[in-house]
Amino acid sequence: MSTVSPVSSVTATTARKKVTVASFRRKKEQGEPITMLTGYDYPTALALDQAGIDSILVGDSLGMVVLGYENTIPVTMEEVLHHCRAASRGAKTAFLIGDMPFMSYQASVEEAVRNAGRLLKEGGAEAVKLEGGRERVETVRAIVGAGIPVMGHLGLTPQSIHAQGGYRTQGRTATAAKCLLEDALLLEEAGCFSIVLESVPGKLAEFISKRLTIPTIGIGAGNGCDGQVLVVHDILGLFDRFTPKFVKKYADLHTGMTRAFEEYIADVTARRFPDTDHTVEMPEEEWECFEQSLKNGD
Numbered sequence: 001m002s003t004v005s006p007v008s009s010v011t012a013t014t015a016r017k018k019v020t021v022a023s024f025r026r027k028k029e030q031g032e033p034i035t036m037l038t039g040y041d042y043p044t045a046l047a048l049d050q051a052g053i054d055s056i057l058v059g060d061s062l063g064m065v066v067l068g069y070e071n072t073i074p075v076t077m078e079e080v081l082h083h084c085r086a087a088s089r090g091a092k093t094a095f096l097i098g099d100m101p102f103m104s105y106q107a108s109v110e111e112a113v114r115n116a117g118r119l120l121k122e123g124g125a126e127a128v129k130l131e132g133g134r135e136r137v138e139t140v141r142a143i144v145g146a147g148i149p150v151m152g153h154l155g156l157t158p159q160s161i162h163a164q165g166g167y168r169t170q171g172r173t174a175t176a177a178k179c180l181l182e183d184a185l186l187l188e189e190a191g192c193f194s195i196v197l198e199s200v201p202g203k204l205a206e207f208i209s210k211r212l213t214i215p216t217i218g219i220g221a222g223n224g225c226d227g228q229v230l231v232v233h234d235i236l237g238l239f240d241r242f243t244p245k246f247v248k249k250y251a252d253l254h255t256g257m258t259r260a261f262e263e264y265i266a267d268v269t270a271r272r273f274p275d276t277d278h279t280v281e282m283p284e285e286e287w288e289c290f291e292q293s294l295k296n297g298d
């Protein structure tokens with residue numbers, strides 16, 4: 001394990017104040033974009049935090065990009081909790097949001113409140129996110145009533161991929177756009193502190209953002225939202241299956257990682273690793289003593 005410490009970013013973290021729901025509100029009021037990425041483990045959360053991200057989402061996308069599931073449907077509370085705990089140890093100042101997995105909030109309001117509470121109590125999250133509009137108003141109200149900040153999620157909602165007929169842009173007709181706007185207003189009224197708008201036409205996302213007093217966080221929803229979120233494995237080029245059109249890749253770590261693994265395998269195979277720089281030896285006199293004691297039969 002390397003002991004090299006990060007240079008520029010440490011200062012950024014120590015100087016930075018804790019991000020809260022109030023920071024979300026203030027940023028919207030001041031027209032400052034809110035930055036958010038997903039993060040599912042300690043080293044990634046730490047790097048995100050040190051880079052100065054506002055918020056880290058332990059998204060149920062972890063099911064696809066970390067656990068290799070086909071979609072987010074199989075993700076369980078235990079899996080989100082496990083990753084939330086790890087990310088919470090790295091998220092020192094960033095606001096940590098835990099995603100409520102499929103069927104952790106749909107069956108009953110009481111179960112939803114209990115599971116949202118677990119994400120805070122056992123996962124170290126500071127808020128929860130759940131998908132859906134008007135059908136979730138009562139649930140949102142109850143979770144907020146328990147003192148838990150809730151982020152809504154409208155547009156393409158991956159937990160409903162079978163109902164939505166796949167990963168499709170939402171709100172493209174006048175009727176669908178009106179429905180989305182109404183849902184957003186209802187979620188705001190129910191107490192959400194922010195709403196993710198996923199795969200929504202840019203013009204509509206901007207319109208909704210202007211109509212709401214709470215900030216919107218866009219993903220594939222253009223530049224008119226109050227903030228942006230992407231899946232960290234997508235921007236790092238770590239997810240090999242597909243890259244959505246709206247993703248900007250900032251690195252190609254899958255290729256970099258494969259290259260590093262190939263070099264390691266070649267080094268070990270050729271006995272180039274470990275070399276003397278990576279090997280600990282005992283003092284020569286101790287070695288001689290060791291050999292002597294074996295000879296003496298001690």
Ligand code: KIV
Pocket residue numbers: 038057058059060061062099153196198219229230231
């Ligand atoms: O699960 C997730 O990562 C998400 C974001 C893409 C918004 O819901």
